[in-house]
Amino acid sequence: MTVGPLLYAHERESMAGSELTNMRSPRVKAARRLTKRAYREQDRKFLAEGPQAVREALKLGGVTLELFATAEAELRHPELITEATLQGVPVHRASGEVMSELSQTVTPQGLLAVCGLVHVPLEQALGGADGTPRLVALLAHVRDPGNAGTVMRAADAAGADSVIFTDASVDPYNGKCVRASAGSLFHLPVAIGAPVSAAVRQLKERGLRVLAADGAGKHTLDDVDLSGPTAWIFGNEAWGLPEEILAEADDVVRVPIYGQAESLNLATAAAVCLYSSARAQRVP
Amino acid sequence: MTVGPLLYAHERESMAGSELTNMRSPRVKAARRLTKRAYREQDRKFLAEGPQAVREALKLGGVTLELFATAEAELRHPELITEATLQGVPVHRASGEVMSELSQTVTPQGLLAVCGLVHVPLEQALGGADGTPRLVALLAHVRDPGNAGTVMRAADAAGADSVIFTDASVDPYNGKCVRASAGSLFHLPVAIGAPVSAAVRQLKERGLRVLAADGAGKHTLDDVDLSGPTAWIFGNEAWGLPEEILAEADDVVRVPIYGQAESLNLATAAAVCLYSSARAQRVP
Numbered sequence: 001m002t003v004g005p006l007l008y009a010h011e012r013e014s015m016a017g018s019e020l021t022n023m024r025s026p027r028v029k030a031a032r033r034l035t036k037r038a039y040r041e042q043d044r045k046f047l048a049e050g051p052q053a054v055r056e057a058l059k060l061g062g063v064t065l066e067l068f069a070t071a072e073a074e075l076r077h078p079e080l081i082t083e084a085t086l087q088g089v090p091v092h093r094a095s096g097e098v099m100s101e102l103s104q105t106v107t108p109q110g111l112l113a114v115c116g117l118v119h120v121p122l123e124q125a126l127g128g129a130d131g132t133p134r135l136v137a138l139l140a141h142v143r144d145p146g147n148a149g150t151v152m153r154a155a156d157a158a159g160a161d162s163v164i165f166t167d168a169s170v171d172p173y174n175g176k177c178v179r180a181s182a183g184s185l186f187h188l189p190v191a192i193g194a195p196v197s198a199a200v201r202q203l204k205e206r207g208l209r210v211l212a213a214d215g216a217g218k219h220t221l222d223d224v225d226l227s228g229p230t231a232w233i234f235g236n237e238a239w240g241l242p243e244e245i246l247a248e249a250d251d252v253v254r255v256p257i258y259g260q261a262e263s264l265n266l267a268t269a270a271a272v273c274l275y276s277s278a279r280a281q282r283v284p
Numbered sequence: 285m286t287v288g289p290l291l292y293a294h295e296r297e298s299m300a301g302s303e304l305t306n307m308r309s310p311r312v313k314a315a316r317r318l319t320k321r322a323y324r325e326q327d328r329k330f331l332a333e334g335p336q337a338v339r340e341a342l343k344l345g346g347v348t349l350e351l352f353a354t355a356e357a358e359l360r361h362p363e364l365i366t367e368a369t370l371q372g373v374p375v376h377r378a379s380g381e382v383m384s385e386l387s388q389t390v391t392p393q394g395l396l397a398v399c400g401l402v403h404v405p406l407e408q409a410l411g412g413a414d415g416t417p418r419l420v421a422l423l424a425h426v427r428d429p430g431n432a433g434t435v436m437r438a439a440d441a442a443g444a445d446s447v448i449f450t451d452a453s454v455d456p457y458n459g460k461c462v463r464a465s466a467g468s469l470f471h472l473p474v475a476i477g478a479p480v481s482a483a484v485r486q487l488k489e490r491g492l493r494v495l496a497a498d499g500a501g502k503h504t505l506d507d508v509d510l511s512g513p514t515a516w517i518f519g520n521e522a523w524g525l526p527e528e529i530l531a532e533a534d535d536v537v538r539v540p541i542y543g544q545a546e547s548l549n550l551a552t553a554a555a556v557c558l559y560s561s562a563r564a565q566r567v568p
Contacts, residue, residue, distance in 0.1 A: 159542025187544040258443025260471040
């Protein structure tokens with residue numbers, strides 16, 4: 001591990017050869033508490049775990065505050081250690097035990113970054129005061145962090161301009177959500193905490209057609225023209241979207257079910273909707 | 285709980301008022317061992333957990349061998365208890381503790397069926413000797429049971445004719461897979477254990493175009509004509525499909541990535557591919 005002289009002076013625990021082995025070390029405890037939402041909000045930081053998330057955080061730049069790495073992970077991903085050091089990010093070597101303590105996975109991958117929050121105000125996520133996004137995913141009442149992260153990843157892949165987590169949705173900084181997003185949290189603007197109505201109003205004002213994805217929709221994906229700018233609202237897996245949200249949407253659209261399945265998994269349905277839009281907007 | 289007189293005589297443990305509370309009871313142990321693949325294969329039975337799976341198993345008929353239910357679940361789902369009884373399925377009332385022992389979920393839903401295996405030989409899954417299926421999903425080397433179950437559910441929803449688990453894929457009777465399939469395991473013919481080459485040969489002989497879904501594909505979903513009978517091969521999330529399988533396919537197709545995401549989650553990608561086929565086969 002290479003550590004600049006300035007870091008060397010200030011970061012005694014992370015100097016070459018020394019390893020964090022004490023789970024009660026203040027540095028480990030400060031990171032560990034970020035597994036809880038209340039502390040993430042208070043400290044305005046979150047954890048990004050595994051080489052993929054760390055790579056994307058470093059690529060975005062300016063968000064990685066600290067990096068914990070086991071000796072093994074340092075050997076396996078020297079380019080990430082170098083990049084962190086170049087960005088002036090303190091790199092702490094951690095023992096396997098400390099990493100297990102910090103990790104929220106069964107098989108920790110040996111790399112974990114402490115990051116500053118990356119979400120932006122709603123207006124900014126929509127491209128500023130005059131922004132006219134073409135594809136937006138709005139998560140209303142999505143509670144499962146794995147689903148939310150998978151939707152973020154699908155939105156990113158489908159070329160969406162932004163993802164909005166409304167006030168009743170899961171925290172995008174939840175460890176499972178960050179992991180399921182596979183780096184996408186660092187790729188596209190994410191807004192959090194807006195009430196659904198406020199978000200829908202903003203989207204409509206910008207000329208987007210707001211479609212609620214719901215199994216109770218009158219129209220199916222195959223019946224609607226998706227070539228224009230569109231925002232998709234995705235709801236809770238178990239009970240879909242509440243009446244008042246369905247009423248605010250321009251249309252309620254369902255993914256057609258051709259077989260005997262009752263419904264699709266939320267993230268799967270979202271991917272099918274977002275890709276239908278992406279295709280309709282691109283393929284003549 | 286209503287139990288017919290015949291059952292009443294033979295199933296002393298399940299008579300009204302009596303409840304399975306002993307985790308070492310032979311009946312509980314016999315069910316419990318089905319959480320392991322080796323015993324599922326030996327006993328030719330598997331567990332279907334939760335009201336949705338139990339409902340679909342009963343709807344299919346002839347596969348439910350026993351039903352365990354907590355008193356609470358009996359009250360919440362009387363129609364399932366009645367249906368099981370009508371089908372002559374022994375219903376065992378189980379204590380919450382016994383249910384926790386049998387369940388593979390953190391919050392057991394109080395209903396668990398012991399079922400006979402439902403898969404069929406490959407030829408039968410393809411509609412018999414002269415069968416000409418139009419849409420087939422082939423899981424090659426898919427190892428994550430949650431992903432495999434979600435693909436089954438998506439294949440069912442997209443109106444696929446069958447799902448094939450090749451020899452190197454996860455066991456579709458794995459508890460997580462059954463749960464993620466949300467009943468679809470009971471909806472469409474599933475074949476297991478065939479080598480990839482054998483399955484591909486059969487599919488080609490029946491006039492299906494065999495497409496391997498892989499991020500390295502030359503063509504994207506938007507460039508290929510999907511209106512004809514198609515079989516999709518889905519591989520391992522981490523390393524995709526091996527060269528020899530890519531070589532056997534008629535074409536290698538990728539889901540286009542319009543944003544910065546490196547790839548899609550396997551189940552998400554599968555859903556997008558299967559729905560593209562479903563749409564191309566139906567919408568002129």
